[in-house]
Amino acid sequence: MLLMIPLLGALLSGFICGMLGYYVQRYGVTTLSFTIAHSALAGAAISLVLGFNTTLFTLFFAVASALLIGYLTSKSPIRRELICMGLFSLLNAVAILMLYMSSTNVLSTVQLSTILWGSVLAITCEKIIAIVTIAATFLVYAVIFKPQIDAILFDQKLAEAEGVNVKLHSTILLLFVGSAIAIILRITGGFLVFSLLYNPVASALLLSKRANIQQLISPILGSSVAIAGLFASFMYNLPVGASIALLSSVTLLLSYVSRVTINYMLAQRSVRSKEGIGEAFTVHLNRVLIYQNVSDTVRFITVPAELPTGTGLPSETQRSPINLLDS
Amino acid sequence: MQPIRGEAVRLENVWITYSGAGKPAIRNINLSIPFGVLTLIRGPNGAGKTTLIETCLGLLKPIKGNAYLLGVNTKDERIFEVRRKCSYVPQDFMKPPYEHYTAKKVIEMGLSSNRVITDPLPDYFQYELEFYAKELDVLSLLEKPIGILSGGQQQKVFIVRALIRRPKLLFLDEPFSSLDKESREKVTEIVVNYIKKHRGSSAIIVSHSFSKIEEYADIIVTINDGVITDIRFQR
């Protein structure tokens, strides 16, 4: 029973991060959410030093930075990534300086180690209710605005050209991300919360190319690594945040290896299934290069790795033969 | 959001530079396109045709000068509302084989600019969908995932999506690039008829090769190396 609360907390944290992380990827706002995560950390550090309510202040910082970034990137001609990285450096510097200048008794508190490294004890019933509320609100939002969100997921530029308010939906997404981070920050620690937002979805993108499957497995992976990390931290007495982050990184690495292996096998099948199409091939992450000998020249064609064999082999338009000897 | 009457697009001394690029992609562009006309933009690769179209739509913002879409400055906060009266078929429309949305769903998305799940599709949707899909010979493909359609078939799906929005202003960037001769003529005919039927609507078509559309174009804009070198009014 004592384990139930942390377990549920880890499960929900992983789920919501995997779910939101998918949209973050597809909307192309990864850097923005990275900055928001670190802004939340700065907020937590400042609240600790000044003695404010940490959760509320972290939430305020995360939300404020989401809005600020949304505003700045729409107003300024400077590239969004540059703004985010500038802000990220500034916020981290503020966080560290605040902690450095604060009295030594802050530095030795459990709370400080919680916001930096995370803690299982930070998972409380209130937090679980908060996470469930955020996840449920997001799901309701995603269902209501499905037509517009689908248009953005399918082709963001076209959606923008057709008058979908992409900026508004990106900002709404970042607000959800900011709120979730503010809650989860003290479970995984401020430096590692981003790994839960990034690694599960990055693994999902490698494991499947189909958006609907990616969307499904990303939260599942998120929950799994969060729970596994929690157990690892119990068993080996490790910091919970680092355990989760490490496991999510291992998952990412394994996903990468399996993607490369799958591509290799697919390529072997396609080369075999159509005689004469190629004698040798190399596999890239999602393209297969097939070399062929045509009379006395060598040509190569590239095909997407997922193309099924036989009937699905590249049609003339997908084939792009390049004459190596000519070029 | 009151559009100025009389001009679909107005560009005043517009300069566009891509971030990171040293030299501007288009320079000193002045252009006025009225309602109810077919405009052809032509020029060699890299001339700035796509840049020009995306500037009209406000997807790219001028570093100098002003661009107006249906009378509204594209720097205006609420430009996205004006875009709802426009359609766009981008040049790089091709989707990878694993894209799972069906062709019909992709066309339906064209009507989602400010739709929420409970809003019904307009009552003309089904009729016009079937009409255009039949004309362009993609009716039997509507339930298939867009990614597994051929390039030309995908391009037709995007053209149907653009038309079904009943736009006041239709932007087509190299809409013939993947089409066979027959389909090119069909698309030309459909666009010309669209402008005739929806009085006051304009179409702006980029095409550097296909000449058939020239016969129907009211305005032919030639762009070369980032500047407009010729504007010709026909009829």
Ligand SMILES: Nc1ncnc2c1ncn2[C@@H]1O[C@H](COP(=O)(O)OP(=O)(O)OP(=O)(O)O)[C@@H](O)[C@H]1O
């Ligand atoms: N995203 C970008 N970043 C930097 N430079 C760009 C970008 N897109 C286009 N350019 C440059 O701007 C110029 C105009 O490009 P644009 O795509 O408008 O040409 P185009 O007339 O549409 O050519 P095409 O016939 O090949 O479609 C080119 O010199 C190109 O190199």
Ligand SMILES: [Mg+2]
């Ligand atoms: Mg172009």
